[in-house]
Amino acid sequence: MLELERSVLRKKGNLGHINIIAGHVLTLYFVLPVFHRFELNLQQAFSQFLAARYGLDLPVVIEQPKQPEFGELAVPLAFQLARQLRQAPKKIAAELIEGIGSIDGVAAMEIAGNGYINIRLDRGAYGQALLRAEPETSAGAGGKIVVEHTNINPNKAAHIGHLRNAVLGDTFVRMLRSRGRNVEVQNYIDNTGVQVADVVAGFHFLERKTPSEVRELAARAEPRFDYVCWDLYARTAQHLNQNPDLGWRSETLHAIEAGHGELAEMGAVVAGAIVEHHLDTMLRLGIEYDVLPRESEILHLQFWAAAFEQLRHTGAVHLETQGKNAGCWVMPAAAFSAGSEVDDSKVIVRSNGTVTYVGKDIAYQLWKFGLLGKDFYYRPLRQYPDGHRVWQSTDQPQVEPAPAFGNAVRVYNVIDARQSYLQDVVVAGLKALGAVRQAEASIHFSYEMVALSPRCCADLGIELSEEDRRRPYIEVSGRKGLGVKADDLIDQLIATALREVDSRHPEDPEQTRRRVATQIAVGALRYFLLKFTRPTVIAFDFQEALSFEGETGPYVQYAAVRARSIGRKLEARGATLPDFANELTREALARQLQAEDFWQMLLAASKADSAIERAVAAGEPANVSRYAFTLAQAFNNFYHQYPILSETDREKKVFLLWMTDFFRAQLERVLGVLGIEVPEFM
């Protein structure tokens, strides 16, 4: 709720005319699950009757019929009971309706088909409930939920795959917050891992650069340091691939882990500079973080040592004395994978003494739940334009007090599906240490990769083998330098959007056009990444991603812009929005909502909270984007079919204005959850 208010205020600040449209009241329609309330009423009435009449305690399933003719809700309870009572469903349905009598907010119940009970709501009552609903006040309720996302290796520019991660994570965070959950956003920085080591090795061994030379390179605006590293990483990886015995990687890795020497210094420079680039890139998409825990602190503050001690003590890991893993500390496969071979143990500490990523991740996961008995020190890393500060872990005590991070009751790790094996190992680690509850509250929020369509590869000038050309998609690879850089894509989207804006609004100042084009580009990109459900591989295609028509972000934005423009037009004609609550009585609403069209539209628009809550439960942001699209479709339809400002009947005009304002509020709210802004014009 707090977050919502902040975002509303921010928009108010940016776009002055909202103030004018909303006029005397900035009506807060959101956070009121009115539909859900009616649903609960119904459920309760049925449950009570079941208990009283049959002595049954059954969960009462309530459906929303696909066919609007069947009413707003349907109860297939009679089918359930038919088995137990050994009676025809139709007969039971009749008995239920007869016995329950009238329910608050329900206009009629009728038997349909073989024994469905169809429910028709009292439209006037429903409309009035929407009109008068008070905002909920459950701000940040419940224990803290940690969502970890983005998590890009700080050794090169971000690409589209990283964007899917960040946008999914950020949207899920917005979904949770909009439903009143207390959320902390973490972005883990693997600054001591192999990927950073490879770039450092590239600078040191391949390019013979000193730390200060690298620092100077990182400070330059052009060429962009993250792009420089993108190329160098690919070159170094290739070189190491061809000369595997050089020992560069392990020497660099050791030095970085130890934290001193030239290689370590260079590692800090590279990781530090790249993290800043990543924060910049993500901020372009409206993505912010609360805290950046770094792997170097996991090591230097002995997090790993503490976790390792626990793991060794409980026998979760043991020192392998023979076989291919001789000399390594391993976790036996049986701990994390069902039908596995004995040989599949996971190495946690390598034979050269360095820790694998998973090992450090176990320590990190323990910390997230407050199970490690240790904490980081923190320093503010940057302040976002909205005033929010992001903190970064550090290994030295600081003067300035930091917020309390960690201590979550539930943790979502947004990590791609390829790493589910490693996530299983982390959870197994927690279980082995006896943290069963926390293991169960560790959720791998997995999603499939973003790959490139063969056509996309052709667009990028990437040569494909005969075999690859026949594949549905080609996997991106940072090692091969194969992929679409995030900022390049965003730039391209803005350029495309700007051409459209320029052709439509040549009279507006350039700065405004550019801002609108950016909002549209971000809307298109975020929506594109969200419209696919998590287990679907996205075969990235420029043509699809650059589209602003049909099921896209700009389509939804356009609907919201249209809804706002009605208010602006009204204002331009010297009128203000009516006092809806006063003018629209229950009777007036009932009269207007007799029109099936209006009723269906209002109903659809009123289900935003249900849709978001359902999406939270399903862990599926795509459900929200789909709802947003449906809502926009309904409004565009409404907008096209009913002239609002020229309506001569007073009651109807007020009603139409209210519908428009309600749609506007719901569209803005849902777009806010998707992290998509509403441009001032389109």
Next chain:
RNA sequence: GGGCGCGUAGCUCAGUUGGAUAGAGCAUCUGCCUUCUAAGCAGAGGGUCGCAGGUUCGAGUCCUGCCGCGCCUACCA
């Protein structure tokens, strides 16, 4: 070999956890800009829900077995 995921319209994808006549976007075709913005609206064609069994009042959805595709199965992440 084992684990996970996927297979639905020409293409890309949804399908509210087992419900009523399987949906949307794109593409194709036909209409609608002198009306609150056409980034829009209305309409048409397009389906053996991979295949075969099973469970039950009822299956795209659940169970089994096949077929096809992808990812994982590193002392990378």
